[in-house]
Amino acid sequence: MNVPTDHLLALSAILFALGVLGFLVRKNVIIVLASIELMLNAANLSFLAASRHWSQTTLAGQGDPSAGPIFAIFVILVAAAEAAVGLALVIALYRLKQTVALDGMAELRG
């Protein structure tokens, strides 16, 4: 089953767009964090798609075919760390504000 690279990249793009949209539009902080996860996973997908693409075509035999997956693992690591920190922040924020709606939080207002 050989899914064409284009389809994978398209899917990645759509996922990324959905993530961006969610990040920008949603009120709930946890959903925003989830959108960020979505964006990171979309990026992962595009890394893996590209890695498979290059290992299959011109660069067969050249370069390191495991570059893509390795990078993807890095991204997953970062995502996990960021999610942990982010959720900790959400809890602290909830304790302060009794809400997780982003709209009401304008502490950084200048």
Next chain:
Amino acid sequence: MSAMLWWLLFTPLVGAIVCGALHFAALRAGHGSLDQGRGGHDRHAGGAARALAGRVACAAIAVALGLSLWACLRLARGGETLVLESSTWHWIAAGSFTVDLSLVVDRLSSVMLLVITGVGFLIHVYSLGYMAHDPGYARFFAYLNLFVFAMLALVLSSSLLGLFVGWEGVGLCSYLLIGFWYEKGWPAEAAQKAFVVNRVGDACFLVGSFLLLRLFGTLDLSEIAGANFHLLGARSGEIALAALLLFGGACGKSAQFPLFTWLPDAMAGPTPVSALIHAATMVTAGVYLVLRLNPLFAAVPAVLFVIGCVGALTALIGASSALLQNDIKKVLAYSTISQLGYMFLGLSAGAWSAALFHLVTHAFFKGLLFLGSGSVIHGLSDEQDMRKMGGLKRAMPRTFLTFVAGAAALSGLPLLSGFFSKDEILARNFALGGFHLTLWGVGVATAALTAFYTWRMVALTFFGAERFDRAHVHPHESPALMTVPLVILALLSVLGGLLNLPHVLPGAGLLQHWLEPVTRAGDELLRREVEHGHVAALTEWLLLGFGAALALFFAQRGFHGYTQGPARDQALERGQPKLASFLAGAWQFDKSYHARIVLPLRAAAETLSAGFDRRGIDAAVDGAGTLARALGQHLRALADGQVKHYALWMGMGAALLSLTWVLG
């Protein structure tokens, strides 16, 4: 010899400094505190320091007088061309522009020296008596000496700029002395007015000096006077302008139209000041200037024409305004303005020595009249309104007699000094004919008015019923310190005519001869430009007779009309109120200056300050700040604390960057 000249100049300055120090010493000792205003008869403000000041000041002037006499004698013994000159002081050296000052005594300045130091000395002695009870005694003498110093600098200076130093210096002393009793308020205003009006004249003087600098490359008076004006014919326009501007300066200093409004107000100062500064010396500085630079003025006769018109007009304004004054000093002030107009009238006819002659005789009789009025004021405990005088000839005989002598001289009664000096001027104008005949006519009318108001003044002050408050005012004769100078001046007023008798009399023209070396150049230039008429002997006698008759007639009318008091004035005020107020207000020039120049300028200044400057320019500056703040407020909307918006901006920025990277 040079040292003597420097001593002549600086002794009064030393006197001034010493008197000033004595003044502050007296202040420390507790005397001379100024909460007494003028007079303070009840409290004799003593103090050794104060007394010393008067003596020091008189001594200084006596020294100056002695040295002036010495200088005159040396000149008399020397030839025509002898000129005493001192060493040179290099004042300013600025590249192409240098000013070197030295003191010069020639025949013209010798006459001025004698007037300044001679009359000045008499007035100093008089002041010893007049100001005896004044707390500011030492300060007064300091200023008075400073004035003599400045006036000497004016007449002794070899350079126009040095003359200007003295010119402004006398203006300063006039300011200080008019405002001497500053606690009263209005003398300070009068002083300010005098200084400012003088400054207007000085501005003209300055511009004139720049023109002279451009024309001659130097400001040295003898070089300018000695220049070859024939070669400069092409630049006669510039010469005329320079001469006119200098005359403008002279108008300010000598209270000619249109800059005369300060002189009547200057009467707020003590009477010796009015006598010395505003009759005998400072106001004659303008006449001196024209005399000193007579070739410059003679080179362009149109300028002399203007001078004549101004002088005649001023004479008329002054004399007509004196008719209705109630303050004795104001009568004399307007009279001074009028007589100064005569001097300029003489100058305009090229009668240089006649103008100087009148300057000298005027110093005598006007100084006398002022001092006499001071004696009256002193005797009446500071009353100056003639409506509250009357019948004083019994109580103050010496003052009365000397005053009459001065009045006779002023009004031009025959054989006194004023008669001869006035006649000379009028005769020379008559001789020139043409437009000068009109000027002569104005001069004659003025002479009539002069006789009238002079004897009106005498009648109101010394004759008739006593209109003062007998309960509070006890008129008494003044002490010898005051009456002796009066007598000396009276003698000079009576006999002064001998200085320059008309040609038809023997021993004539002494002053004219004396002055010849100085006026020769001017005379020559005039002869080339204008028909220089000669007066036939018969005409001269006729004019003399006419003048005498005129003076006697109007003197009698003036005297007779007022022996019973000021009723005639009141009748005039009722019958012709507009005319009365017009004349009493000196043709309302002062009021119209105030309304048309001072007030609008002041309003302009305020509009400029509050309107244009603050709301215009400053608003623009503040506006920049307001704009910045408004911009900040608007941009502030971007920083609303909403993470979503920040993320949006970041995202758009990132997209833009990657697009640029991909495309470019």
Next chain:
Amino acid sequence: MLALITFLPLAGALLVALLPGHNTALLRLVALAVTTVVAALGIAFYAGFDGAAPGFQGELVRPWFTLAGPNAPIPVSFHLGADGISLLLVALTVVLMPLVVLSSYGHVHTRVKEFLVWLLVMETGMLGVFVALDLVLFYFFWEVSLVPLYFLVGIWGGERRLYATLKFFLYTVAGSLVMLIGVIALVWELGSTNVPELFLRTDLLEPTTQAWIFGAFALAFAIKVPLLPFHTWLADAHTEAPTSGSVLLAGVLLKMGTYGLLRFGIQLFPAMAVDAAPLFLALGGIGIVYGALLAWAQQDLKRLIACSSVSHLGFVVLGLFALTGPALRGALLQMVNHGLSTGLLFLLVGMVYERTHTRELARYGGLAKVMPVFALFFVFTVLSSAGLPGLNGFVGEYLILAGTFAVSPLWAAVSVTGVVLGAVYLLMATRRVLFGPVTRPENEHLADLGAREVGLMLPLVALILWIGVQPNAFLEKCAPALERVLERVENERFGARLDVPAPGESGTDESGALR
């Protein structure tokens, strides 16, 4: 020597900063001692200055750092030096400083240490501006002199001090930034920051470039002078500043602007100066009359004197851009004169403010009776400011006017009216403060001037008299330097004309009169 003169105040500031803050007597003594020593050194330098040599004396050159240039690295050096022009201004500064410190005894009672520190730092800044011969160094000192004044006015000033000082600071800095662009452009184009070298190289630039850079410099200096229409900061700054600040502001800081115009305007770009002269003559002439009219309308004594500064410095600018020998000398002399007389006026106002706590003319009246010594000094200073012959102001004014008349009779005539208006507002102020009856009961028992106050004014009085009577003693020191400037200007002026008038025709006469 110059480095010592310039940096000793800074060292003094450090010393004062390290001393304990509660012993005000000691702090004041140290500050006074430092400034007096600097004054002595400055006077010694002045005396030892060779008045015949046109170049810079007392030079100190040390390599500092390099900038990257378009062709080669541009060395920036630490270069100090003084010629006749800067000499007079340095002398003015060093003489005024001890007097300013002395005057502060009367009105600065809180945070004395900080005050003295800022004062001393400012002295270094001001002196540095006058002696800096490297363009970057000049800019550095220019900025350095701003900051202390911001604090001096902002902390120890009057009621509206924050507004006034911020306005002053932002206004001046805006100009300085424009000047910075000019400096960068100039340095980039000519590859050097050495001012004497730049003098010789600027005519290599294209005229349009020269015009822009000249304009940039001129803007900064015009704001500082202040020249119409950039003058509105001055009234507020002067009014709200403490007396010491006002004296320094009027006495020295404004001269930085005129010095800049002379050095970095006229001397650096003579061709541009000749072309721009009509504009500056007009601005100066209008400024004279405008400032005088403004002063007349003021009700606050300090504001009145501030507006009079606008008028007086209009004279200086007029003289500078008349570009003739007498006018330049007059302008330079008038810079010093203004520093002395207006400085003295501000000192006097400060003294009366310490007693009455008001600056409004209406709240004075009749003070001559109560404070005769004060009245004497006040009238004397007013006369100096009004240009009475025999005092310093007259010499400067006459030279400027005579020199300007040769070039532009119109503006000379307009400025002469400024002489009249000067008498008007000054005498009006004198009358309202000193004369008349004592209108306010609270003024009846004011103390007259004390020994300290009289003592600190006497040097200024002496200088005023000295310059008025013997100006040559001062003119001859600056003559060669000014002649050098004039030479360059004349080259530009006559290089542009195709025909030179023969002597005897209009413009000169047989004796080679004023040009």
